[in-house]
Structure formats: C-alpha cells, structure tokens
Amino acid sequence: MTSQAKTSGPQGAARLLRYLTMPIFLGLACLALYLYVSSQNLDSIEQRSLNPSAIIEQTGRLIELAGISTVIVVVLGVTTGVLLTRPYTRRVTPFVIGLANIGQAVPSIGLLALFALTWDFGFWPAIVALVAYSFLSILRNTMVGLQQVDSSIIEAARGMGMTKLAVLFRIELPLAVPIILAGIRTALIINVGTATLVTFIGAGGLGEMINNAIRLDRTVVLITASGLTAILALFIDWLAGVAEDILRPRGL
Amino acid sequence: MTDEATKENTQKTSETMIRLEDLSKVFPGQDEPAVDDLSMDIYEGEIVVLVGPSGCGKTTTMKMINRLIEPSSGRIFLQGEDVTKVNSDKLRRRIGYVIQQIGLFPHMTIADNIATVPKMLGWDKERISDRTDELLETVGIDLSYRDRYPKELSGGQRQRIGVARAMAADPSVLLMDEPFGAIDPITRDRLQDEFLRLQREIKKTIVFVTHDIDEAIKMGDRIAILKHQSKIAQYDTPEKILTDPADDFVADFIGAGASIKRLSLSRVEDIEPADWPVASLSDGYEHVQEKMRSTEKGYVLLLDDGDRPSRWVSAEDIEHDDVPLEEAGRPAVAIVEASSSLYTTLDTMITSYKGSAIVVDGEGHYQGVVDFDTVLEAINAMRPEEQTRDRAKRDVQTGDGGR
Numbered sequence: 001m002t003s004q005a006k007t008s009g010p011q012g013a014a015r016l017l018r019y020l021t022m023p024i025f026l027g028l029a030c031l032a033l034y035l036y037v038s039s040q041n042l043d044s045i046e047q048r049s050l051n052p053s054a055i056i057e058q059t060g061r062l063i064e065l066a067g068i069s070t071v072i073v074v075v076l077g078v079t080t081g082v083l084l085t086r087p088y089t090r091r092v093t094p095f096v097i098g099l100a101n102i103g104q105a106v107p108s109i110g111l112l113a114l115f116a117l118t119w120d121f122g123f124w125p126a127i128v129a130l131v132a133y134s135f136l137s138i139l140r141n142t143m144v145g146l147q148q149v150d151s152s153i154i155e156a157a158r159g160m161g162m163t164k165l166a167v168l169f170r171i172e173l174p175l176a177v178p179i180i181l182a183g184i185r186t187a188l189i190i191n192v193g194t195a196t197l198v199t200f201i202g203a204g205g206l207g208e209m210i211n212n213a214i215r216l217d218r219t220v221v222l223i224t225a226s227g228l229t230a231i232l233a234l235f236i237d238w239l240a241g242v243a244e245d246i247l248r249p250r251g252l
Numbered sequence: 253m254t255d256e257a258t259k260e261n262t263q264k265t266s267e268t269m270i271r272l273e274d275l276s277k278v279f280p281g282q283d284e285p286a287v288d289d290l291s292m293d294i295y296e297g298e299i300v301v302l303v304g305p306s307g308c309g310k311t312t313t314m315k316m317i318n319r320l321i322e323p324s325s326g327r328i329f330l331q332g333e334d335v336t337k338v339n340s341d342k343l344r345r346r347i348g349y350v351i352q353q354i355g356l357f358p359h360m361t362i363a364d365n366i367a368t369v370p371k372m373l374g375w376d377k378e379r380i381s382d383r384t385d386e387l388l389e390t391v392g393i394d395l396s397y398r399d400r401y402p403k404e405l406s407g408g409q410r411q412r413i414g415v416a417r418a419m420a421a422d423p424s425v426l427l428m429d430e431p432f433g434a435i436d437p438i439t440r441d442r443l444q445d446e447f448l449r450l451q452r453e454i455k456k457t458i459v460f461v462t463h464d465i466d467e468a469i470k471m472g473d474r475i476a477i478l479k480h481q482s483k484i485a486q487y488d489t490p491e492k493i494l495t496d497p498a499d500d501f502v503a504d505f506i507g508a509g510a511s512i513k514r515l516s517l518s519r520v521e522d523i524e525p526a527d528w529p530v531a532s533l534s535d536g537y538e539h540v541q542e543k544m545r546s547t548e549k550g551y552v553l554l555l556d557d558g559d560r561p562s563r564w565v566s567a568e569d570i571e572h573d574d575v576p577l578e579e580a581g582r583p584a585v586a587i588v589e590a591s592s593s594l595y596t597t598l599d600t601m602i603t604s605y606k607g608s609a610i611v612v613d614g615e616g617h618y619q620g621v622v623d624f625d626t627v628l629e630a631i632n633a634m635r636p637e638e639q640t641r642d643r644a645k646r647d648v649q650t651g652d653g654g655r
Contacts, residue, residue, distance in 0.1 A: 150355070153358070159427075162341070163341050250401065251358050
C-alpha cells in the first residue's frame, strides 16, 4: 500500500504541535510528582516502595500485562471479526457476539476472581481475563468496520476479477482500519485500567503498589502509584491516537 | 431502408462475441426463476442494451455473463469459448465492468484504481503507467489527477475514471449496469455523447443495462426489451423497435411519441437540405436584390466573410439601401450543426420564426437550410412500406384514420 501519511506544510506543523501537547503535559505531571515525593519525609515503608527500581519494575509489569493482552486480543478479535462477517458464518455470529457480551458484562473484578478460582493465580490467568474483558470492543469494531464498507466497492472489486481473499486484504480491511484502530485503542485503555486490578489474583503491577498503600495508609505511595497509573494510561491513549492518524489510509 | 438492410447484413456476418444459451437462474429459496431460459447472441463491436421494467431480471442476466451470479442452468460462450465453468475470477479480468455506483476504491489513488486489473494480470510497472496515462487522456481527465483520491473528484469525473478502470486491460467486452444512472441529466447527456464518440474508436462489445428507454434508444446498436423473467419481448435495432414494435408490451414500454423518438436516431446530415438563395454581406445591395428577384422563397440568407450565416432579408428589407446590409432584416438564428439529430433540428425549427433551420458544419460554415417540408419528406422516405402498413393496422383497430 502506498497510502501512508506524509506530513507537510503548515498543516503538518499544526499537527506536530497537537501531537506534542500531551507528552509535554505528561512530562510536567511526572516532574510535579517527583518534586512532591522529594519534598516529603519518607518512612522506611515508603522508602522501600518508592525506590526507582521498584517503581520501574511495577510499571513495567503493568505495561507487560496491558501490552501482551492487547496483542493477543487484537489477533483473536480481528480474526474472529473477519470470520464472523463472511457469509458462511451467518448462523454462528449472534452466538459468538453473545459470548463476548458476557465477557464484558461481568464486572472485571468478578471475571478475574472467576479465572483465579477455576484456574490459577498469577500472570497468565490475568492475561486471559484481560483478553476476555476487552475482546468485545475489538470484535465489534472489526465487524462494524467491515460491514460499513460500501457493498458497491466490493461488487466492483469482485466484478474486476479480484479473488475473495484479495478483496478482504486489499479492500475490506484497509477500509475498515480506522474503525478497527478505534476498537484497539478502546481495548488498550480497558486493559491498562483493568491491569491495575490483577494484583488481586497475584499478577503484580502498579495495582499492587496502590493496594499496599491503601492497606498501610501511606498517602505518598498512593498518590505516586495512582498518579503514575493515570500518566501511563494517558500516554498509551496518546500513542494509540498517533497510531490511528498514521495508519489511517489516505483518501478516506 | 436500403441503409438498414445493409447494416443488418453486416451485423449478421460479424462474429458473435457473447452467446447465451438456455440461461436460467433460480435464486435459493425462491420458486420462480429470476431469469427463465434466455438465449441470445451479442455481436462483436455492438452496444446491446438490456432494457425492461425493474425486477425483470436484466441486471441478473448481465451479471451472469461475468458470473458474478452463477447461472442455475444453461451455458455462456465468450468468443466461441464455453466459459460457464472456467475460473470465474480469471474470466472477470477479461471483461470490463462498470456499475451505477462506480465503486472506485476510496483508499487508492486514481492511478492505482485504474491499475487494478493490469496489476492482477502481472503487467510491468512501466506498461501500467503508460496505459494509465493513455486512459486518462482517452476519458478526458487531466494527468495531474493521477495521484489524487476519488473523493476529490466530481460525480462526472468519477464516472469517467470508472470507465477508464474497466477498460484498463483492454477487454473486448464491457458490462455496464446503469452506468449513467446516478448522474445529473445534463452531465449524463454529455457523458453519453462522449461515450458514444469513444465507442466509435474502440469498438468494444458492450452489454448495457438500463430501465430508461430513451437512454436505450440513444446508446444501443441493438436493444433487447425484456419482460418478466428476462423473456425477450423484442431484440432488434432501435429503428425497428420504434417503427415496428413486436407486441403491446413493447409498444407500451416505448410509450407515447415513438415517432418523435425515432427522429433522434437520424441526423440532419443524412437528409438533403433545401436549396436556398444566399448572398454574401460584401456583395452589396444590388447583388442581393438580384438574388431576391430570381427566387420565389421570399427571403435571402446573407453570409458573412467566414461563410457563416448572418442575416435573413426579405424583399421589403432591401428595397431601400438606407441601412448597411449588416443591419438589414433579421439576425440569422435557429442554426443547427450537421451532426445534430432530426429531433433537435425539429425543436429548433419550431422555435424559429420562419419554421426553418440553417445547417452549418462543425466550424459554423453554411451548409444549407432545412424546413418542415424537407424533414417530413425525409421521414416519409425512411420507411414508406412500414408507414402504410402501420396506418392500415391502426385503421383496422380503431376504425378511423388513427391519431
């Protein structure tokens, strides 16, 4: 595909500025958080929680959880979405969507508990729970994205001798990209948010820091951990937004 | 009449491009077939228009030719080859396809859209690029549009690109499903004219679907009027269909004014313009007065230096030379080009004050004058037998002389 975004001219400059606003704001928020923590007298418990290596480890864990679960859910969700919009799967479509609906309708913490009880505690059960929880947003957007492709475009493509597979990869999916990307962005946000809860089934992450801070009544730690979670969520949302702009086919 | 006869003869001897044999289609879950046992031959280089009321199966019939709809039974031949069972994707790359909604790919540039089929056929880049430029020129789109996207084009431009895309790999057959249906009437008329001009050069075999009988008459070398389930009511040249409808269904479908419609099929250049006294503006009064005395027409047409019609003058207008010839009489209006249809000519004549039209060539040079008598004579000469037979038929039916 030759349709990649190229920025140029005054429009490009305005776009660049718009792209830079969020990272600058988040950088300032990080700085504020750092200055706030430095100005406090930390006791031993707080010092143990708020050392750089611990923070990096827990933040890394959160990114890992959200990242891996999103990659898996994108692969599963887009594939299922493609399959469910083919004519031969018309019968099973409502059934699969119903199942995905259950995944999202059950409260996230309940879903986590369910997986922990029926399977195990730890990292992978947490990943599976996150996937189940965000699956619907990708599935639904993929299906809507594919269904909104103008049928006359597909008819023209078939009429010119494109195979069904070529129509899917060269016409349908590229035209569905904006809507699928929006679904992926939603899934990412859901996963970052829910990943702070997986501490309850022992999968770690920044949620563990928050949880400990609440139990031990350490406000500084609580503010740092929840502040970092918020900054991370906003940053990932920003990244996804930039990706949406870059990956959207030109001409749409 | 002799004209038609020779035309028919050449068509009979020309090669059959598409042959449909006992073609039927029953859609799953339906008792009645959408197309029932259709057989027809489509000759090379002709525009065949499938026309009929909505739901008659004309689009289904067309889509069975490139097998977007697989026939339930029957066979399809393309250039003598049975293509009923060949790989349908490969078959479609040999057949151009234009639909009403055009269906340009919005995420691809104009050039990429046009290159769709050549790419599938594995042409090299240079050949594709040359062909794209050539096609853009053919359909009259500026080359600077190459890297634009479809949304930047107007409806008429998109339609042109749609046609260019269908012709990209130079298929010998084009299928067009109401290609001008979604375009405003003025642009549609222009696109139709352009397309007919193009067809005179490229000589493709074209199957054209429409529900508009006027479009069918304008575009078709042959028209197939289809009834329910794609049963052929009449398959013939527009002239024959208009003068000799096969049954009441065809007559009803043509609607009122078949004779008037027929006028749009003949061009004013096909009839003999009446002789008319002309003089040049630079000839001077005396010469014009001389002309006036030698004619019984009562009017002399004055031409300017470029041989273009300028003024009509009557005997009274030139009695005294008190005004220059350039201002004498009335301005020469009601001018038609020799390539105009008789329909347009008649329309112009009716609105002109003398009931005549001046015929000029493409550059505006004077060719002759036609009036009602000339046109009536020409119409009568076109089909003497048919008319008398028609009149006799009507007399029998209605008991009077008809309308």
